[in-house]
Amino acid sequence: MYVQVVEMKALYPGSFDPITFGHLELIKRGCDLFGEVIVAVLKNPHKNADFDLKTRLNQISEATKGINGVTVISFEGLTVNCAKKEKADLILRGLRAMSDFEYELQISHTNRSLNSSYETVFLATEAHHSFLSSSMVKEVARFGGKTEHMVPEGVAKDLKRLFN
Ligand code: ADP
Numbered sequence: 001m002y003v004q005v006v007e008m009k010a011l012y013p014g015s016f017d018p019i020t021f022g023h024l025e026l027i028k029r030g031c032d033l034f035g036e037v038i039v040a041v042l043k044n045p046h047k048n049a050d051f052d053l054k055t056r057l058n059q060i061s062e063a064t065k066g067i068n069g070v071t072v073i074s075f076e077g078l079t080v081n082c083a084k085k086e087k088a089d090l091i092l093r094g095l096r097a098m099s100d101f102e103y104e105l106q107i108s109h110t111n112r113s114l115n116s117s118y119e120t121v122f123l124a125t126e127a128h129h130s131f132l133s134s135s136m137v138k139e140v141a142r143f144g145g146k147t148e149h150m151v152p153e154g155v156a157k158d159l160k161r162l163f164n
Contacts, residue, residue, distance in 0.1 A: 008034040015042050022129040063155070
């Protein structure tokens, strides 16, 4: 638990295809730090998601229903435009390992170049969640492995349904 200095609204954008315990950790810590987190699910026509938008929104709403300060929305287009529309104060992203760093740095510079009002705040994920990614979780499920320790209960069920 942190001492919250100023109440702020953080926009946490991503594909969340599907949400994992790593994402959930970031949402909880974001709420503790800033008071409010808007989870913004990207509707990207150029990226083929395994779970459709409605399912991803339901999965996140279900997984975050006990956390105070969370709103779940979908968006299309630029993250900075979504941040402006939602009256967010900052953009929240997670860093798992060095491999995330280059990509995340590039996105944050791009966003600053588009609208310098938005700082990106990075939280380093807890070590025990640092191996988790949506694509790895799907790979495990595709080969019949257990995912209950990686994703919320409802998502584990959805994964079974998707790959069985
Ligand atoms: P994108 O397609 O935009 O990379 P993701 O849904 O994969 O979206 O991830 C959204 C954000 O959550 C990114 O900042 C990513 O680094 C972070 N993230 C993903 N997995 C984890 C994890 N296991 N722990 C903490 N943060 C994570």
